[in-house]
Amino acid sequence: xxxxxxxxxxxxxxxxxxxxxxxxxxxxxxxxxxxxxxxxxxxxxxxxxxxxxxxxxxxxxxxxxxxxxxxxxxxxxxxxxxxxxxxxxxxxxxxxxxxxxxxxxxxxxx
Amino acid sequence: xxxxxxxxxxxxxxxxxxxxxxxxxxxxxxxxxxxxxxxxxxxxxxxxxxxxxxxxxxxxxxxxxxxxxxxxxxxxxxxxxxxxxxxxxxxxxxxxxxxxxxxxxxxxxxxxxx
Numbered sequence: 001x002x003x004x005x006x007x008x009x010x011x012x013x014x015x016x017x018x019x020x021x022x023x024x025x026x027x028x029x030x031x032x033x034x035x036x037x038x039x040x041x042x043x044x045x046x047x048x049x050x051x052x053x054x055x056x057x058x059x060x061x062x063x064x065x066x067x068x069x070x071x072x073x074x075x076x077x078x079x080x081x082x083x084x085x086x087x088x089x090x091x092x093x094x095x096x097x098x099x100x101x102x103x104x105x106x107x108x109x110x
Numbered sequence: 111x112x113x114x115x116x117x118x119x120x121x122x123x124x125x126x127x128x129x130x131x132x133x134x135x136x137x138x139x140x141x142x143x144x145x146x147x148x149x150x151x152x153x154x155x156x157x158x159x160x161x162x163x164x165x166x167x168x169x170x171x172x173x174x175x176x177x178x179x180x181x182x183x184x185x186x187x188x189x190x191x192x193x194x195x196x197x198x199x200x201x202x203x204x205x206x207x208x209x210x211x212x213x214x215x216x217x218x219x220x221x222x223x224x
Contacts, residue, residue, distance in 0.1 A: 001169075031211070031212075033213065040217075041198055041217070041218045041220075042215075042217050043153075043200060043215040043218075045212060045213075045214060045215070048211075048212035086152055086153070088152075088213075096143070096158060096160065096204060096213075097143075097158060098155065098213060099155075100153045102150075102151065102152050103151075
């Protein structure tokens, strides 16, 4: 099956810092999503981004499908950004089945 | 508000007991999914359903069963055959034409063994 690797596994920041999270995948995809899982376990949909660049406030994401990676940028981080960030992909033949990476644990200190 | 409702939030199972987790959505989505999350891990797909009265096994279906009698509902039964059921269970749905559509998640059910 498709492999999804996220880096770094852990990231500790001071409030106000910027960060970049990376997601590499081993096969072509027709769906890529970034999620934020808060400390209560809720999985929040950040971006649906199979290709191109999107921005939403302090967050932006870029997927380069031909090179099989996606980046999530967090600018001016806040303590509420803490949690786990997951990348999930759907392979072209998998019809709706998402494969998740292991996640990046982000901790933002005040 | 439209969304996905999972219940209960916490569930305890005795040895040898079957338990059923509820997932209801009012988003008019065709496809629904069940995932399992173990501590420090990503989500893994248990079962998915693209239309009513049809469902397929995901990557870790052993010890689980589902039904899809209504578009809005996709309950998951954790059977006694599932030897390690303690986990966080998340239900998701996606719009018509499930491929190339974002999935939306409920708030999850935490299952523990007594």
